Amino acid sequence: MKVGIIGGGLMGREVASAFGRWFALTDLPVKAELIAVCDTDDKRREWFRNVPTVRHFFADYRELLDLKEVDVVYVAVPHHLHEQIYLDVLAAGKDMLAEKPFGIDLAAATRIEAAIGKRFVRVSSEFPFFPGAQRVIRAFQSGAYGRLLEVRAGFLHSSDLDPNKPANWKRQSATCGEIGVMGDLGLHVTHIPLRLGLAPTSVFAQLQKGFTERPGGKCDTWDNAILTTTVQDDVPMRLEMKRMAPGETDTWYIEFYGTEGAARFSTKEPKTLWTWGLCTTEVAGTPTQPSPFTRLAPEKMGELSFLSSGGWTRTDLGHESVLPTITGGIFEFGFPDCILQMWGAFALEREGLLENRFSCATPAETVASHRLFDAALQSEKEQTVAPL
16 A cells, blocks of 8 residues: 655644554555655655655645555644545545545535545544553443443643633634534544434534634634433434643543443543443453453442442553554553554455444545534524534
8 A cells, every 4th residue: 555645744744654663563465655745845755755666756746646656644734624635635546544634614524425436545534543442442332331421522732721822723713614613623532423323313512712822823713522412312422622721731532421331531531441330351352352341240239339329440451452463451552552553454354354443534524524513503693503
């Protein structure tokens, strides 16, 4: 799988490092090689000369798309550039791993989805590949929570609390989109709920703007978003996306609460899984068929006072992954591992070999996120609950 990158910034470099560690994925039948990069900034292009496999350097992405040897393109550019570049990638006959939000708004995302045709396209969402997140997912799939009572998910930053941070493209609606922080962080928050069939039927949005003036210009995007949604007729699901969250550097979390069990995981404690009413030991499984959590046996329920007192069980996690790696289970899992797992899943699914293992965000899930964010704008404007 020969890959080209359009956009050599922060995420472009992270992706390049993942291909440099491809050998860490064991028994993977797909070999991946980064061979081309495009960026309009000379210094960013020059950084990729550190990558031995990269042999093509472009300032114009159309030249990269003309390379017949490129099979897959990864695109990481500002939101207002998504639609045209994504459509050009598809028209060039390339498969694609796109960055969120998959277009500056719902209309753009819908047009991109309509143009996919037979091309294989997925959208970047790394955090669900954390071991703790995967355990939360498997517990839901096994029915271990019982009747679902509440879902919470969020992604929090604090860097916009600094009023001296420049007014870059993420802080202006013309380049980031009217949805603001929801486009920037939202798919990370909605990926798991949508994958599990928890599609919101209504939303009440509380949106906040931070500093309207920063060095370099005006800022008019939404910086914080709290979306109170309803799923499964009567289950509240709270989705939180913030650039102005005091004390948070880069925190992603997912929580499920039910009548018979609950679980919560946050990247603030990347080795820790908190559970209530769930066995800490999973039943046997295989790498291609992940083992689910089990509920506590009925005869054991009365022996565990924490079920009635509200106590939680803390489990330390090792290096568990969707795809097997050379890394020993005693070691810790981190963000670079998420990127590698995401790309490994992309490569396997593209070849039809992923089987039932967790996969990347789909275009349909991404467009569904856009519908939610579009309804959130309506809710904020009208100060009412908006249907979906």
